[in-house]
Amino acid sequence: MKINKLVSVITPMYNSENFIEVTIQSVQSQTYENWEMIIVDDVSKDRGPEIVERYIKKDKRIKLIKLEKNSGGAVARNRAIKEAKGKYIAFLDSDDLWHPEKLEKQIKFMEENNYDFTYTWYQKMDEEGNLLDEVVRSEDKVDYTRFLKSNQIGCLAGMYNAEKLGKIYMPLIRKRQDYALWLRVLKKVDYGYCLKENLAQYRIVNGSVSSNKINLIKYNWKLFREIEKLSIFKSFYYLSWNIFTKLILKN
Structure with missing residues (x-):
């Protein structure tokens, strides 16, 4: 079965001159070629936009x-989603990478099984791009209630069918935007399904919000209470599950 559906790749960028080039190259290296890469610059103060413009001159699929004004990752991603024309919407931050077969395998997985929301495994790497001995392996499938207990889907690994589900946007919170987005998607589908292959690389940048565990607890609480509108009891319950999963089961 030949599949030729357009995929919109959503990439927010802020001061990413050290990484954006290899990120773009990882998209250009995809064996699946029908994609558009929408990069939204959040008022960078470095040469990131210049690097992107150089690639645009040679590849019109990049925008x-x-x-x-500087508005944060959620605003940047949502602007890209608004401009997206693809049947499928996928996410790749400006410092992360995809394996060459990522789009081809994931789209085939979705088309052949009629799945509207899928995700893959991915591997962590350090700031210099050295691979770490840690592959994030998600469950075979998740539903909304199960997902409240733990976010197993990296932003770089998820993809949803915008033609079927409509465009789904991120809430305007500073962190846990991807977690909140996947919860919104899971309200529209029965399950999200995992393609159990390591097809992406997630860069851990020193000093990032995601590397601060105390901040993550705070943002999870904000997500449960303010975005998902859960009761204090349920918020504490699911927050406890997240901490247990991250700190205890992982070890």
Whole structure:
């Protein structure tokens, strides 16, 4: 079965001159070629936009949008989603990478099984790009209630069918935006399904919000209470599950 559906790749960028080039190259190296890469610059102060513009001259599938004021990752991603024309929407941050077969295998997985929301395994790497001995392996499938207990889907690994589900946007919170997005998607489907292959590389940048565990606890609480509108009891219950999963089961 030949599949030729357009995929929109959503990439927010802020001061990413050290990484954006290899990120773009990982998309250009995809064996699946029908994609558009929408990069939204959140008022970078480095040469990131110049690097992107150099690639645009040679590859019209790459697009650059410049925000007028620094607004955060959620606003940047949502602007890209608004401009997206693809049947499928996938996410790749400006410092992460995809394996060459990522799009081809994931789209085939979705088309052949009629899945509207899928994700893959991915591997962590350090800031310099050295692979770490840690592959994040997600469960075979998740539903909304199960997912409240733990976010197993990396932003770089998830993909949803916008033609079927409509465009689904991220809430305007500073962190846990991907967690909140997947919860929104899971309200529209019975399950999200895992393609059990390591097809991406997640970069751990020193000093990032995601590397601060105390901040993650705070943002999870905000997500449960303010975005999902859960009761204090349920918020504490699911927050406890997240901490247990991250700190105890992982070890």
